[in-house]
Amino acid sequence: MKKEDIKWTIGAYDPTGFLHSFPKSLALSLKVSNLSDNPEDIIATSGFAFRIWVDGKTLCPSAMSIFDFKLCHQGVENGGYTCTYIDRLWDEQSVEEERRLHAIKMIKEAVDSKLYPIVWDIGIPEWGLITGYDESKETLSYLSITGEEGNIAYTILGRREIPILSVTIPKEKTDKSEESILIDTIKLAIRHAKGEEWCENADGLEAYKALTDFFTTENIKDSFSFSTQYYLGTYASLRYHAWKYLLKASHTYPELIEVAKGYEEIYQNLKSAFDLVCSDIIHSEEMLMMVQNKVRSAGVREVTCIDLLESTPLLKK
Template identity: 25%
Template sequence: MTAATEKDWTKTMTTAASAIYGAVSYTDKKHLTLVDVMGLTGHAFRLNIDPKQIHAAGPTSFPGGYILRRNLANLGFISNLADAEMPVTPELAERTIALVQQAIDRGTPAIAFDLFIPEFGLIYGYDDERQLFHAKDVSHDGTISYRQFVESKIGVLFAVTIAESLPHSKYEMLRMALDMIVSHARGEEWNHVFKDKFAMGLSGYGAWIDVMRKREADAFGNAYNVEVVADARAFAAEFLRRLTVQWNGANIVERMVRERAAEAAAHYEAVAEAFRGMESLFPFPQGGTPQDAEIADRAVVLLADAQAAEEKGVKVLEQLFDFMKAYYSEVWVH
């Protein structure tokens, strides 16, 4: 566990989660850490694999509006979505700009996609006189004109904003998170237009192994996917470990959460360990030689290990989810 303990828990490769974390830090729920957000939104447990060549688009190819709003609901927020199809009408362009401005007026940034690079980022300021937004993503902190924003290149004009923060018990947060984690792992999550193009959850491993066996992995895409999943699973294991400490053991639910989380943490730590092996095979961004037979075969072994461990992990989380369905109290003295 040495590599895991050295990790910086304030940064992640999953930009959807870092954007949510960034937005949440402006609200009354700023006590939520990035580890909490990665776990409670399910992003630490995601796997979305391009079955042709492990394309770099895989990790962000999910219905952003649906997932991000469900994520925010998990954390106890009412949210707004703009996802008008491109090219947008002037009216929808105005309403989207207005939605972003209203969020900023309330003191929270808006979550957007492809501000400077095709990743999630935040719009945290506006300037009508210069007709531009102040925005930040992993690549850049700067400005983007209203016009550039409206001329979105991703097919929809996308923005998610936080409308209101609601009181939300840790029971609800965890149950809703488990619901997302399990349905994603089992490939049951609604995936919109991406459905047949990517292998979701546990089935992602089979797709990945298949590409490795065919020696068809794209070096950059493969290394990027490795980096994202290695980071995510390290967060998953850490999230579960923290549950075993944060839940106090005062009643049967608390004790069950601690017990199952500890069990699952061990499985996800094994997944993270396998992906650390993948990282040394395929250093990002150069990516090594994934089409080389010997390297690809080693990758297959590591992926199979990861898959076996994750299947066990998912089973445990599924049991915990079933159990949690029956309990709603915040404090239960008994």
């Protein structure tokens, strides 16, 4: 099966270049699979636009992928799509071959139907998109989150740098109403904010303190690391899509106007912090305080947004 020429440039808007790789891949899949006229909505309706995970000790990028992977297919379904999903985790080596072979069968059937799977750890340990396959060579073609295009052998799927298998394939639109999608998205946002999803690191509203506290002279001595850009860029881009989704919803549900404004402020604060750590301004304690204040302000504003979401009349329907 010839691979499709798919690029990130036709996918979701990414204001920092660090949008989380799962929802970014998911939005692109919906677009190129012709499943949605508004594929960027899924970044919010999957719940990811409202999530935050932070390794407060080192800002290890792997914190972005330490969550219950079943949130992947649950997010697709919440957004109003049917989905096939398969995974195999660290402690399931006894079913490694069985799950891998089944995943390859699923992937080939999907690509034959012009549906493009979201797969973990292709190119780098992030999510990316499968764009085709070559049965004669037994390889899958992929688009990595870095923009790299390449091939991975059937035998290597789920067995690369981080040997976990996760394949998510959106299939078709359901009859779930836009209002039901919105209500369930609000519930997802609240649940995550309160720390009710499994995570090994700081998450939800508590994660903002861990992120704020990292920006000290003890942790950052001479210059800002890639991880500081990665974290701030990821959460700025996610909150951008939370803002845009709620702004659109507020046209029908005016009670969400203030929440949308709040998420706009959160995005702007995180984006400003991101711009600071990416700038050529000489690193200083004063600059660290500026970044801290931006992140702290974002966290304080998100508390008020979650309070508003909890009190919205929509949840009483």
